[in-house]
Amino acid sequence: MSTVTLTAKGTHELYLEAYNVTPDAFAGKTADEIAGLECHEGNRKGKLGEYFDIDGNGGETAADTQIIVKGNCKKIKRIGQQMTAGEIIVESDCDMYTAGWMKGGKVTVKGNVDSFCGIGMAGGEFIVEGNAQNYLGSAYRGDWRGMTGGLIHVKGNAGNDVATFMRGGKIIIDGDAFLHVCTHGEGGTVVIKGNVESRVGGQMVKGDIYVYGQIKYMMPGFKYVDDVEAEAVEGEKLTFAHYIGDLGERHSKRKGEIIYGNIYLKK
Amino acid sequence: MPKVIKNVGCPYCGACCDDVEVTVSDDGKRVLEVKNVCAIGTQIFMHGGDHDGRIKLPRMRQPDGTMKDVSFKEAIDFTAKTLLKAKKPLMYGFGSTNCEGHAAAARVMERAGGCLDNCASICHGSSFLAIFDNGYPSCTLGEVKNRADVIVYWGSNPAHAHPRHMSRYAIFPRGFFTGKGHKSRTVIVIDPRFTDTGRVADYYLQVRQGHDYELFDAFRMVCHGHADDIPDVVANIPKETILEVAEVMKNARFCNFFYGMGLCHSDGRNHNIDIAISLTRDLNEFTKCTIMAMRGHYNITGPGAVWSWQFGFPYCLDLTKKTMVHMNPGETSSVDLAMRDEIDAFINIGTDAGAHFPIPAVQHLKKHPFITIDPSRNMASEISDLHVPVKICGVDDGGIVYRMDNVPIQYRKVVDAPAGVPSDEEFLDAVYERMVELEGEGFI
Amino acid sequence: MAKILLNMITQRSIEEGIAMEIGKPSKEYFEACSLVEMNEDDIKALGITPNTNVKVTSESGEVIVKAVVARQTCYRGLCHIRQGVWANQVVPPRTQSTGEPQYSGFPVYIEPAPFERIKSALECVQGAVGLWKEGNE
């Protein structure tokens, strides 16, 4: 595994769109070549070298390329976008679309991330040690194919629209979430260890949501059926009140049985 | 002799009444009288043409804070240079601009490499997000007039926002299959306030503010055979009322939902509309059902149409790459761009961001060059570095506008603008030409 | 006199529409928009009579407006300032990443301010960006 270390110089005045900061783009390139990769600050097309000090060469393939991003990345977007393999570690906060449309590999952000992170994710692992804003692991506007695979783990809180149009994969939020969890969900699993304000599972067709804390306003379309024991997160076997829904939404049948979305509320 | 001009479109709300009669003075410069128009529309016509209060020259802010008249040439040059200097300029507004103006603006901003947004961003933008996710089963207003026997106003208050909507299209008119007018229709109003629209309703439901989504879900449960599972009270509405109203909708011959800001502006935003669309779809299993956004300005539907055919997106366009366009409201929307300090120049056109943005957003925008293009003084013009007066579309300029149901209405010019005052299109085309002059070759 | 917590919304009204077209710096606009509409009982709870000035404070700002009984009735706990300059002094700019500020449904504290002056539209906006001077009207 080769490591490329980027240190943000903080020379951008507006937001920097660093869509080429991925193991895929860095693979097979020297530090100098990486410095020549394109990025955008508003309508000014720039090169990564203008905005980052770059140390180390990329590995032969994406899978054996590791990228460590240092310095203040709070105003840098699109790190890890569409990556398929390898690893990125961001040591500060970073902005939108981090790990967006990710297919494989691993991204770790040690600070907070803004909105639309992990959007359209298909595989890999995305870890946020701080908080995430809105539309975590959601779908791009209009796309009915939201998160389809992979794991997102946010150690802090998340905002609204977690996992909209989710179809697969897993999202774990250690803290609270706000409105709209798994809206239009068609599969996958969301675990929220804190509280949620409301609209959990609205228009949900299929999928599982576990909430350890309180849901302030439950959707009318969810109906209590039974208590179950389940292991939402490995090694944490707990008892949950099991609700099915959204009874206002369409549901398909499998072997004569209607498949509902599920909310598991910790007892 | 004063001249009467008929079939004039009204430049106020999205109902786009096109039966206005305007009497203009002998010299064609002043409006003397208007007929078939609401109280608000009347005011607009009275402000057109050449009169004392009309601003006729651009005004540039001086170092001491005062405004000084400058030539249009200077204004064009300043605007072109501001755009070219900026890394990410934003042009926002377009509620009262014709479609020709929207197209001209698009050309300017594509060349400048900036963001382009319209008032839907803070108004019916939620509707666009819902349409992206769930579609839009709708119809034209004439269908409502001729067929609809159940009308639902949800989170909208036409008595105040679209004064002639109920009489022209929805409740009172006698259409082909609705010959008895009001008597052949059942009106349902759902709103947290008992509005003036609520007063004409057969059913008024005082929904708990911010909980429309849950109420929609309850109606959908009825459609999906789960009426029994509805809790006793949803969003302050008792279960019996929900069941009764759901039956009215299901047994309609033709049901239409008109919804407004009550859904767009409250918690969940687009999801409130998204689920309304789902309910509309569900009801089509029982009857015919359509839904329509009560669009605010007379041509706020226009930029959504023009930019969709030019770029594929109705609003919140990020053209900074110049080779492709990106859109994602929440990021590329004006208020978010402002609050996050993503942009470095602001042009306010045909709207008043100064009055209608939350004040912290205005404060952020004001950190950068700030230009207003608008016929009259407003809050944005009064904090601008440059204010460019233009013609009023629908009064002293014609052009195509799109009604709330996407029907194009061809507007007429009724009076002459003061000499030398350009239309939005003319001003923006001049800015484009100036940019080409400063930079070289234009688009083919 | 007391301080109460209400849920605020801001919407269009015909009075605001007419006044806006007359002009935002006009007296008509001032009279149409610089007021907060409330439930009668909430006004009583404030310990004031209708048409008394109040201070409205939200997470993002504060504004002085006149408290009136809503003709288009608000239920208890809900209040309304017509859309425009005064409402936007307190509307939170947070958008839930949709582009739309929180115009409807945000908490505000309302407290009587009978001796405070209601600012003009121009003073509100120009004041916020450091351009306000006496005589600007």
Added chain:
Amino acid sequence: MSDYIIKNGFVFDPLTGIKGDKKDIGIKDGKIVEASEVKGGKTIDASGKTVMAGGVDIHTHCVGPKVNVGRLMRPEDKLFRSRTKVGNTRVEMGFSVPSTFATGYAYARMGYSFLNEAAMPPLHAPHVHEEIRDTPIVDIAAMPVMGNNWFQLEYLKNRELENNAAYTAWLLNATKGFGIKCVNPGGTEAWGWGMNCTTIHDPVPYFDITPAEIVKGQMETNELLGLPHCLHVHPNNLGNPGNYTTTLDTLKLAEGIKPNNKFGRDVVLHNTHLQFHSYDGTTWADFESGSKKVMDYVNAHDNISFDVGFVTLDETTTMTADGPFEFHLNRLNNLKWANTDVELETAAGIVPYVYDKNIKVCDIQWAIGLELALLAKDHMRCHLTTDHPNAGPFTRYPRVIKWLMSKKARDDLLHSFKWSEKVIAATQLESMDRELSLYEIAQMTRAGPAKCMGISNMYGSLKEGTNANIAIYDINPEKMPKDPELIEKAFSETAYTFKDGVMVVENGVVIATTPKYTVWTDVKVKENAIVERDIHEKFAKYYSVGLENYKVFDEHMHNPRAIEVDATN
């Protein structure tokens, strides 16, 4: 404007009967001339290349309100799927429903010069004309939809053909439209109440007329007026297993009707996207091809024509004035659904659709399209379309040409399907050896459609005196490539495209634009007081816009080019 001589190309021009001869073509003042007439013009070396007239698309949804809703409602159709702009053109956005700029440039790159927008809701005509203005390079005509119009339902029910003709002439003038289009005749009006007409004998609610009466009446009206194009029909019961019977019933309505026009048109009925109407079987489970049954009829009757509507196996956006069909489709795939019912006139629905090659039904649909074209005996009456964007985006025409010209290309794909055996059993494609020639492709893509639309004096031909719309493809008929992919490549990006004598594309890159025209049909009819009164009455009572604002204003038309028709006798 420069003059040109295009030298040594292999020319295919069915309208003048040229079948791949080496011939020089001259361009002078924007028109095609005898090469010897060009003095001092630029020379284009077309040796080893194929020269055809500019392409003519008889049925595409390229501009207008429902196309635009398709663009608006699908941001994901742009995400990572748009072409990155080169040169100083406007940006090009979108895959299945491209922006106007993307549409014009892409058609020009494929060598097309004329498009027929297949469905214009009359009420939305100004919108259509605005989009025409913003679609560069290609000339466009638009057909107002008239299969569910209240005026016409009443006239045709009462068999008032003259009144119907007078109204039709008025409507073409009001909308600046080109010809008569019927979509799901009667069924779309029924959709106003959530219903449909699935056979040609289902009565239309309230109006008490049948689709058969509508189609027949409109055909007669068309010939009474002598319009350039024939009646253009999207029959009832689109997209359902077993619907080939409805199609045959519809086609039979043309029996005995003779063309009457001065534009060289031989047919009286054009069945659009026949692929969607050639389905056999009773359910999706036993769904199979009905192409042979339909083509046996079509081949035996020379007063009808059709375009195919090839399924291209892409993710696309379906859109049609067949409102009930789109609702039905949405119930099948559960994706987003847009609908617009247009007062007194029509409706439209839009649903995204994924033609997945791992789904048997999609593959059978793909095969049916190819079978229709391979079974056709006369390619002047069989036109290449994808019913853009319904069966696939128009940018896939080159791929369709590859399948039509290469058995290997279609067999390779056929055998790669997950359910290929089932697909083969339900279709005949595997047994078909026919490979179409470049001449037949020229018939399908320019000569045939131009003749059928009555515009062959202006488009679709290299006759002297016609507009210099020329496509030069990098393909050598004497050395046809072994690799079918090269056929697709050659038709995707021309070596050169000329539009009205201007070189607009060079080596697949748009290098210039040129004034483009809006083609419409200006019909003169005798004054008709009854129809005038009816128009005034319906506008006063039932329309939501005023009559004076409904008619397209002259200033909102872009470069009109009127085809004059005198029907006063």
